[in-house]
Amino acid sequence: MLKKLITALVAVSAPAFAQDLEGNDTASNWKVTHFERFGIFLSSCDERMEGDVLNQRCYVRYVDVFSPQPEFGAQFFFIVNGEDGPEVDFGMEPGTLFGPNGFRIEDMGGDLWRTRRPGCLTGLSCTFEGEDATALLQSMEDGDAFRFTFRDRHGNAQDLTWPLAGFSDAMADFAAQSELRGL
Template sequence: MRWIALIFLSALPAFAQDLQGNDTAGNWRVTHHEIFGIWNSICDERDENDALVQRCYLRRAEVFSSRPKFAAQFMFITPEPDGFKIEFGIEAGTFFNPSGFRIEKEQDVIWRTRRPGCLTGLSCTFEEHRADGLLEAMLNGDAYRFEFRDRHGQSQDLTWPLDEFGAAWADFNTQSQQRNLLAKQE
């Protein structure tokens, strides 16, 4: 169970560290948590240097192989000064099929990435206009499809339904706006 926590927490080091820099949830207090199918809309807060720090994120985490060959994949969406950031947590040693990281609508591919970092389990982050395009596909698509070989060499075919994503996205935006976390629109 400790490995599961470490993998999830390592996805966003700034999000998973206490005030001393330890990889732990530390003193974050959850102020909002709603579940929409497979999507979690979460906000929390803590005091840092006599100031209240708040954050919100939309999360999906899936453990697709249990021990002894543990493997998981996850995604975080966070508000950033220039829009949104979408970060996938993919284990090193994971290799996606060339078209295996995609969003489908009625079995047609409406979005895919062939970015080397995403397809090889390295860094897989989308920001600014790339995040906007991905979010639009998530709001319009039916499902994420992931076809890959995990770090243990096992073939995997994951589907993340997007039918509840619109409601999770609306909740996440409302909660982020209430905390003044969204980028200012000009």
């Protein structure tokens, strides 16, 4: 049941990654060609035929279902290949509210990185591209944990810690698999 719930959440929350050929939000006919776990992070690749063209993609992801029913809550993270390098996307449910320091990367010495982007702090669009993505990803490789302190859409206080052990290996695998496929 939980596996189906996570699959449904990812499909609904990330339509750019889970649309069929008609644009419907579904996993459709993607075939997994690579799947490797590094700590909490998954490095995956899949493919499908679109007419006569083979469409391939690779990504790193993590889905955190932090609250079960009846007050379900989840947050997800994706890294994909963008036009200017990696793109990083966080998905939070509408109604999620972070404090000004609630979205951060920590190490033993304190905070390495944080965002105060309104979209990220309010559960709206939270995507990093270009130099912003590069800085975020480097901090994830250097840090110990990604911390999220917020009120979920039900008004409940949440304090999530995502350990970053294995993240560097996930990124190396993502880069190698993307290069192998010419992405």
